[in-house]
Amino acid sequence: MDDPxxxxxxxxxxxxVYHYLFPQLTMGLALFIVLWxxxxxxxxxxxxxxxxxxxxxxxxxNFALGVATGVPMEFQFGTNWxxxxxxxxxxxxxxxxxxxxxxxxxxxxxVAALVFGEAKLSRRQHFVSALAVWLGSWLSGYFxxxxxxxxxxxxxxALLEGVLVLDQPARFLLNGWAxxxxxxxxxxxxxxxxxxxxxxxxxxxxxxxxxxxxxxYLKWGTxxxxxxxxxxxxxxxxxxxxxxxEYQPVTLAxxxxxxxxxxxxxxxxxxQPNVPERRIDNAIRAPMVLSILAYGTPxxxxxxxxxxxxxxxxxxxxxxxxxxxxMAGLGTLFILLMxxxxxxxxxxxxxxxxxxxxxxxxxxxxxxxxTTAGWMxxxxxxxxxxxxxxxxxxxxxxxxxxxxxxxFTLLGFSGLYFVLGLVFLFLVGREISHGPEEGAAHG
Amino acid sequence: MAELWFGLLxxxxxxxxxxxxxxFGAGVLHLFVAKSDAERRTVLSAIGxxxxxxxxxxxxxxxxxxxxxxxxxxxxxxAFYLALHLVLWCFVLRGIAIEVRSHVAxxxxxxxxxxxxxxxxxxxxxxxxxAFGNVVRGVPLxxxxxxxxxxxxxxxxxxxxxLLDYYTLSVGALSVLLLxxxxxxxxxxxxxxxxxxxxxxxxxxxxxxVGVAFALVSLETLFxxxxxxxxxAQRQTAWLGIAIAFGGAALLIxxxxxxxxxxxxxxxxxxxxxxxxxxxxxxxxxxxxxTLDPRFDLDAFHQARNSIGMRFALGWxxxxxxxxxxxxxxxxxxxxxRAREDNY
Numbered sequence: 001m002d003d004p005x006x007x008x009x010x011x012x013x014x015x016x017v018y019h020y021l022f023p024q025l026t027m028g029l030a031l032f033i034v035l036w037x038x039x040x041x042x043x044x045x046x047x048x049x050x051x052x053x054x055x056x057x058x059x060x061x062n063f064a065l066g067v068a069t070g071v072p073m074e075f076q077f078g079t080n081w082x083x084x085x086x087x088x089x090x091x092x093x094x095x096x097x098x099x100x101x102x103x104x105x106x107x108x109x110x111v112a113a114l115v116f117g118e119a120k121l122s123r124r125q126h127f128v129s130a131l132a133v134w135l136g137s138w139l140s141g142y143f144x145x146x147x148x149x150x151x152x153x154x155x156x157x158a159l160l161e162g163v164l165v166l167d168q169p170a171r172f173l174l175n176g177w178a179x180x181x182x183x184x185x186x187x188x189x190x191x192x193x194x195x196x197x198x199x200x201x202x203x204x205x206x207x208x209x210x211x212x213x214x215x216x217y218l219k220w221g222t223x224x225x226x227x228x229x230x231x232x233x234x235x236x237x238x239x240x241x242x243x244x245x246e247y248q249p250v251t252l253a254x255x256x257x258x259x260x261x262x263x264x265x266x267x268x269x270x271x272q273p274n275v276p277e278r279r280i281d282n283a284i285r286a287p288m289v290l291s292i293l294a295y296g297t298p299x300x301x302x303x304x305x306x307x308x309x310x311x312x313x314x315x316x317x318x319x320x321x322x323x324x325x326x327m328a329g330l331g332t333l334f335i336l337l338m339x340x341x342x343x344x345x346x347x348x349x350x351x352x353x354x355x356x357x358x359x360x361x362x363x364x365x366x367x368x369x370x371t372t373a374g375w376m377x378x379x380x381x382x383x384x385x386x387x388x389x390x391x392x393x394x395x396x397x398x399x400x401x402x403x404x405x406x407x408f409t410l411l412g413f414s415g416l417y418f419v420l421g422l423v424f425l426f427l428v429g430r431e432i433s434h435g436p437e438e439g440a441a442h443g
Numbered sequence: 444m445a446e447l448w449f450g451l452l453x454x455x456x457x458x459x460x461x462x463x464x465x466x467f468g469a470g471v472l473h474l475f476v477a478k479s480d481a482e483r484r485t486v487l488s489a490i491g492x493x494x495x496x497x498x499x500x501x502x503x504x505x506x507x508x509x510x511x512x513x514x515x516x517x518x519x520x521x522a523f524y525l526a527l528h529l530v531l532w533c534f535v536l537r538g539i540a541i542e543v544r545s546h547v548a549x550x551x552x553x554x555x556x557x558x559x560x561x562x563x564x565x566x567x568x569x570x571x572x573x574a575f576g577n578v579v580r581g582v583p584l585x586x587x588x589x590x591x592x593x594x595x596x597x598x599x600x601x602x603x604x605x606l607l608d609y610y611t612l613s614v615g616a617l618s619v620l621l622l623x624x625x626x627x628x629x630x631x632x633x634x635x636x637x638x639x640x641x642x643x644x645x646x647x648x649x650x651x652x653v654g655v656a657f658a659l660v661s662l663e664t665l666f667x668x669x670x671x672x673x674x675x676a677q678r679q680t681a682w683l684g685i686a687i688a689f690g691g692a693a694l695l696i697x698x699x700x701x702x703x704x705x706x707x708x709x710x711x712x713x714x715x716x717x718x719x720x721x722x723x724x725x726x727x728x729x730x731x732x733x734t735l736d737p738r739f740d741l742d743a744f745h746q747a748r749n750s751i752g753m754r755f756a757l758g759w760x761x762x763x764x765x766x767x768x769x770x771x772x773x774x775x776x777x778x779x780x781r782a783r784e785d786n787y
Contacts, residue, residue, distance in 0.1 A: 060542070061542065061543070061546075064538060064539065064542035064543070065539070067495060067498075067538055068534070068535045068539050069535065071498070071531060071534050071535070071538075072531045072535070074502055074505055074506075075505075075520070075530075075531055078505075078516045078517060078519075078520025078527075079520045079521055079523075079524050079527050080521075082517040082518075082520060082521045085509070085513060085516065085517045086514060086517040089509050089510060089513030089516070090513065090748075090749040090752050091752070093506065093509040093510030093511075093513060094755065094756060096506045096510070097503065097507050097509060097510045097756070098506070098759065098763070099506065100499060100506040101503045101506065101759075101760070101763035101764070101766075101767060102759075102763050104499040104502055104503065105499050105503070105767040105770055106770065108495040108496035108498075109770035110770075111495065112491060112495070113492075113777065116491070116492075117777075120777075160748050161748060163513075165748060165749040165750075165751065166749060166751050166752030166755060167751055169751070169752075169755040398520075398521035399521075400521045400522065400589060400591050401521050401524045405524050408525075409524075409525070409528045412528065412532065416532055420535070420539060423539065423543060427543060427547075430546070
């Protein structure tokens with residue numbers, strides 16, 4: 001805590017985790033709205049228009065919160081991380097500028113038409129608005145994930161006069177790490193959207209309200225959700241793990257709390273990392289699984305932390321270990337829950353199974369926890385580097401900003417975001433209790 | 444290359460001021476030109492389809508500053524740490540206020556968000572004016588290439604200056620007046636009925652006030668930055684800017700006689716574009732002028748090393764810019780009719 005970078009990291013971590021609660025639902029819901037508007041366009045079925053109309057209202061509030069909490073993220077590169085920005089702007093400045101110019105303009109130009117424009121627009125025009133908003137939000141995701149991927153696995157850069165410059169634009173923009181990370185992140189955002197849609201469907205069925213719409217939400221939520229849950233794990237999560245094993249072996253060791261090297265490496269399901277004693281306490285393990293996950297073969301040796309100099313170890317191994325295990329454990333449970341729901345739905349019994357509906361209702365916070373834990377795994381796993389192997393986090397913060405100022409703004413963000421959270425829950429709660437209604441058709 | 448990017452960045456920032464200016468100004472005017480709930484909804488309907496996209500011009504310009512002139516961004520942002528956080532929090536509150544205000548049909552709820560919209564917009568208009576004042580006046584850049592600055596020192600505009608002094612506050616006040624007048628022209632064009640009437644009558648007071656404030660700020664600038672006048676006289680862009688500004692003012696006056704609302708707003712846009720273009724031409728190539736010693740100035744040529752990166756950016760930028768402009772035209776076309784209360 002005497003290290004100023006601690007407070008800068010805490011502020012950035014807090015504001016980015018809070019911010020990302022909104023875009024993940026934006027990106028996930030945008031896909032559902034596009035799918036429903038497309039079905040409405042193809043079949044002329046008013047049920048899909050009603051579904052899209054109801055979710056567009058929630059989308060609108062969620063989008064506004066995402067924009068409001070996103071602007072501070074851009075500014076903090078300059079205010080809090082000036083030395084990092086000076087070092088890396090020549091490369092990551094590209095994607096940050098492209099995100100604004102290609103993605104945000106597109107989203108902002110069509111979001112009002114999507115949320116407020118249905119009465120004025122034709123079905124086709126309204127569908128195009130939904131498509132543009134979906135494309136904008138997913139493009140924005142690509143540019144920001146590419147920025148992060150460069151920090152995880154730098155590519156396409158050169159070092160000139162002590163700072164990074166762009167050398168091979170294509171290698172930077174089509175970084176293999178970025179493509180895997182993007183697929184994994186987008187699939188996870190669809191999981192969040194699917195759980196939220198399913199939870200509202202389950203809620204209405206449990207209350208005996210809006211039965212027709214509720215069935216639609218449940219059917220689409222669980223089916224799209226199952227596909228997305230599987231995609232998060234395989235191939236995207238699996239490929240991501242293999243990239244970490246290949247390029248950040250010390251991170252893989254820390255994620256697993258693995259101190260000793262050895263072949264036929266076992267996977268730790270559960271247990272407490274004991275860093276001072278260099279071991280996992282009370283571990284329950286599965287033999288050979290880690291070797292298979294990391295390298296695709298049961299015999300291959302997986303290095304332990306002892307093989308690496310301690311000053312390259314991730315700085316908070318306990319938190320990293322738990323984040324990874326929370327993410328992976330929840331991801332597995334999501335597949336089971338969605339598979340069960342889809343199977344029951346297929347048999348026509350889901351809507352009568354009140355315990356499963358309760359499970360689906362109460363499950364909606366957990367994708368948010370899983371995505372947060374996933375990002376914490378990525379970001380804690382990258383430590384002690386800000387740009388992996390090139391630039392350390394302790395050298396990145398703005399040296400001229402006093403710790404008092406950083407704590408002050410951190411407190412300010414906490415208070416402001418608390419109030420925003422209350423407003424958000426109040427408004428979305430109102431929309432959900434109000435429910436989908438018959439409304440104006442297309443003009 | 445640096446000259447070109449200075450120009451492109453300037454183009455984006457001027458577009459930002461003209462566009463977000465009319466919705467900031469709508470916040471400044473909100474409580475005065477719209478009294479009833481229906482009138483306030485009319486004002487919000489008028490800016491509703493635009494304000495979010497307008498704000499993106501700042502984010503996009505910030506991105507271009509980041510990639511083209513990172514030393515400027517990373518020198519100025521930490522030095523303005525608290526002021527920029529104040530700006531951020533105003534942005535957050537303002538965006539939320541616009542979005543949530545009409546969700547609940549309750550007089551107190553709406554009064555609260557109307558007030559927050561008005562206060563945060565006015566503060567932003569003031570702070571952006573103050574920021575521009577700081578750029579013109581200069582900041583206490585040292586030979587180490589950095590600076591720190593308190594909110595205020597002795598309110599004089601030389602030496603160890605603060606964020607606020609008589610000069611930057613004058614520019615802030617001019618900014619509030621100018622954006623209010625600009626927005627009155629926008630709302631007079633985009634609304635009908637009593638809101639339009641109030642905007643037209645406010646314009647008759649606001650534009651003369653802008654003229655007086657502008658004359659005062661120009662006079663102050665002669666004392667604060669005497670070197671700028673020489674720059675202005677030498678540069679063709681500056682003369683072009685002054686011509687556009689005069690053309691805009693003439694169009695504004697002429698179209699108000701004939702009740703041509705769209706042309707009046709166009710005149711207001713041209714006025715702002717012209718003044719900012721002239722100011723930018725006068726400041727070029729310096730981004731951050733040092734109040735301590737002109738040798739410590741941070742200019743556009745300070746970094747021109749990232750040649751592949753800047754060529755790559757020049758490849759995608761025109762394409763992205765054309766797309767952004769086409770969206771803007773599309774939004775204006777889709778919202779051709781004057782705003783009514785029931786649209787938002």
